[in-house]
Amino acid sequence: MPEITYREAVRDAIATAMRESDDVFIMGEDIAEMGGSMGVTQGLLEEFGKERVRNTPISEMALAGAAIGAAMQGMRPIAEIMYEDFLTLAAEQIVNQAAKVRYMSGGQLTVPVVFRTQGGAGWSPGAQHAQQLESWFVHIPGLKVIFASTPEDVRGLLWSAIHDDNPVVFFEHRTLYGIKGSVPEKIEAIPIGKARVHREGEDVTVIATGRLVHEALKAAEEAESQGISVEVVDPRTLQPLDEETLVASVKKTNRAVVAHEAVTRMGFGAEVASVLQYQAFDWLDAPIERVGAKFAPLPFAPVMEQFVVPHADDVLQAVLRTVGKS
Amino acid sequence: MPEITYREAVRDAIATAMRESDDVFIMGEDIAEMGGSMGVTQGLLEEFGKERVRNTPISEMALAGAAIGAAMQGMRPIAEIMYEDFLTLAAEQIVNQAAKVRYMSGGQLTVPVVFRTQGGAGWSPGAQHAQQLESWFVHIPGLKVIFASTPEDVRGLLWSAIHDDNPVVFFEHRTLYGIKGSVPEKIEAIPIGKARVHREGEDVTVIATGRLVHEALKAAEEAESQGISVEVVDPRTLQPLDEETLVASVKKTNRAVVAHEAVTRMGFGAEVASVLQYQAFDWLDAPIERVGAKFAPLPFAPVMEQFVVPHADDVLQAVLRTVGKS
């Protein structure tokens, strides 16, 4: 199995889908000559030309909305929103239009569009370039929401997203673009709605997304050295949510930690914790711990930024609390 | 104590604050001659003139953003967003600007602006005029979020919101404008961050917001007739959240139901349930129930709309489940 980066994995899914069908195209700001602000789309212009690798003006509403219109006409556009923070600008189109057109039309239309975006802290861009907003879209019926954490997952899930007939909001994490991982030779679709158990364990389940999957894996190793066996599960699709896998894991371990980089309050962890306490009530031996960013906008100064967003140690401490060892 | 409607209560808070200070003004679409699409601002134009009761073009971003700019210059604008669904258009300004300006400036600025909006189902407007989005704003540090359910609360809390130095997103519920309730002769500020216990009870706590407060009270009466004593608490401020009052209530009753009109998934109830399971873990005798809209956009046909949004009976059933009687 070849080793590729998360960045290359995203690119591979896009390029392969574009080779396969003329209906697939990508549009976004600075994705053509420059190859995207994260370098994800480098080389695509050369292969597919500027019609299908389409630089747009700085017009997040129209970029999202034009993709929706094209999707309604049977195309499969990938709309790149450069930073997650700018989803706030495209929110009307994603939430009131893409998510609802099928429903409002009584099923006449499909809107097979992927809104790709990225975000995440750790590089001090300040408060308007790194927030994590995935929970907003989980709240909206009609959308699917994906947040992949490894090269294999991001490729297989983006592949599935592009081929899905529904609007998908697809989150990538900025700090993961450089990580490497092995992937199948040929792209394999990963079903939307299936969690991935990254590590089996007996004592505590950590359910983590995005960058926090990797932090959770580090924390799990450290916990293991302290004699605590941690299972790490990445839901990967936040909507639909693979409740079955999460609940089964917690019924086994009887303890749960939910971890993400987004602000804890009203973050995705709230939904997961609510589902778990409901479905695994009698199995829980400790309160479900939530790990997320502290309740603050992202500050610029690195010491403050690091303080606000969660790390492996925050996950570890939460794990320890669940087993009464802190 | 005089009896007034929820609509009159909102108007009274605005008018009184405008009489008191020239810094307070209101802007929004069709709020002047027409008195707002819900009739809330009727009469204000006549009293305060068109400078301070300012019709705006259909420009939700600029309307929100101009209010922010005015607030940065020391005004206390009230920006009315006609329907909650259109918060999606103003989201960038509210989330990336209003919420963060104070923080990003290291405390140099305050942004005393109130974003008033309303929404809610029950009148078949379809999918783009009635969704409930309060949970989005609870996720954003820097904002306060209020959702009042009675004339007294809406008046006292709007008063506090106008006088607060922070940006407040203030939700009203369309179906409540006509309800009546007694209020103090003179407006009294209701502190932001204090829940209200509407009804004391011993067996189950129902935490409800907006229209669901009234449904919860109905459900509580019905439950009482079945021998179950229900406490009904309205957090009123969703951010900051009066965790103390909620947790204390649940520690007393050992059972909790959280109810709102918004979609259950990733709704405000998820946050409340997460807080409760964490802080009252050892006190809970049953899983926390969540009551909210089913996972669908709002359909047009009344029978479907009624099916999607929750009613007193949904609350009652949840209450019964918590006591093992369903």
Place this chain on the structure above:
Amino acid sequence: MAKVEERRSTLPKGDLKDVLREMLLIRRFEEKVEERFRAGELPGFLHVAIGQEASAVGVCRALEDGDVISSTHRAHGHTLAKGTHPNELMAELYGKTEGCSHGYGGSMHLFDVQRGNMGANAVIGGGLPHITGAALTFQMRGEPRVAVGFFGDGATNIGTFHEALNMAQLWQVPAVFVLEDNKWAESTPESQHSPLRDLSERAKAFGMKAIKADGQDVEAVFKAARQALEHARSGKGPVFIHLDCVRFHGHYIGDPQVYRPKDEAKELRETRDPIETLRDRLGLSDDEFAELDTEVTEIVEASVEFAKAGTDPAPEDALKNIYA
């Protein structure tokens, strides 16, 4: 798709009576909707297009098969003009499964995809970028189709309008943007919502070709639309059509119009009724007109019967059609 050689730039005389019939159908349909709403039979939030029949009919007549439209909150006229049967529209307003959106949409969310109606929209400007995107698709696929977006004067103030038209012009996609300028945005007169007195100037911000026409004269509308469609279809880029229109009724059904000069609507009715204008032009006798009227009134009445006899969705149907 219609053949190019068939396209005409003016309405053939023989068609004009049919055009009148269609406008009258919309008028009677809307009047019936008002009546039924006031009788408490129709749920929801409704905006009628009484007085604006010429823009809907004039533009939609000019379209070829395969062209698509997107509409606004004031969508009944566009929907009928684009070919949806009155039965299906009325059934939708009654929330029946036989409705054009199968009861899921309602007045502000009318869809009829087969007939090229990509949807009404309850969010001002919300449908305009879809037009840019649909037109982009036609361009990329090399199809001789045009996407047409309707919007009101109030909508020219929203960012979506700016972004969508700007992008359309930048990419030279085959789109036509039709401004129905009735001088009101809900209760707000144009002077209170826009700094311009000639809204066709908006097009200058994109360098887009603009055509002005009397929106109350269906022939003028047709001509403008034809010209715009030819331009767009031939790859010369999008066109902005400015239609000078009027609003006879309240913004929504039930609107007491406290904000509006008492006689404005009355005067407009007397001088700028598109149906009267065309009727005069055609020199129709009272009998001839009455005949038309009877015909369309029967269609409208039948649509009410059809709708009332329709099927209510089951409550649980609300959980269908969310995902494909």
Place this chain on the structure above:
Amino acid sequence: MAKVEERRSTLPKGDLKDVLREMLLIRRFEEKVEERFRAGELPGFLHVAIGQEASAVGVCRALEDGDVISSTHRAHGHTLAKGTHPNELMAELYGKTEGCSHGYGGSMHLFDVQRGNMGANAVIGGGLPHITGAALTFQMRGEPRVAVGFFGDGATNIGTFHEALNMAQLWQVPAVFVLEDNKWAESTPESQHSPLRDLSERAKAFGMKAIKADGQDVEAVFKAARQALEHARSGKGPVFIHLDCVRFHGHYIGDPQVYRPKDEAKELRETRDPIETLRDRLGLSDDEFAELDTEVTEIVEASVEFAKAGTDPAPEDALKNIYA
């Protein structure tokens, strides 16, 4: 607030050397920022304004006390020109509590409220409605102040721009909108992001007065700004200033500019450097120029020393300043 009689429409000759000094300070400051960033000392995401010094200095020189500005992601020049001490700016870039945003903001979020800087903005167009709102406040309070918003050519494509300027014109508030048209939006050349070749045409969508000037000529910028400010301040409504600018460097520090013709920047540097232009005009000798250069270089060096000696915030400070 400055007295009206003191206002001049051109820069007095005696001031020009000081203007040159200020532009040179910005240039050397930005070069130092690039250097320190590449040395790994500066965190975050930085955009320098090398080559665009004339617009910042020309506009800010024209302001009166009490006037306010909002800036963009490319904010260092505006911030210095509006009076923030280089020490405080450099300290901010180093994330120190002595910084103008006390370490909370960073390069794209520079604030200096006391000096009338309402904030840089990392969201394109994000600050423009604040200008409309600030100007509205001045109008409502009857204060003779003007609010000035900077933005780039790329920003003219975003809805916020349209809404904010439209509203400003509608309400005739004392605002000036300054377009720094450097022909690039990140990697996207103007021809790929806007359908217009003359972006001053954007103003026509609002009927706003537009003034064009050479953004590389500080005297021309000053003159245009003066004229615009007078207009706005006297209650005649907002003004759109179109400055023809250039971008010498990459979009952000580290940008390899693969998308850009190799010689473009080099040529621009040779022909349109605002500092060289003014220096020539002033007929400064090499010695005189070197003297200025030494002076500003020392200030810049001192700012680095100041910043490095500054205080790091405590981690927990991150939880301050969220609410008032």
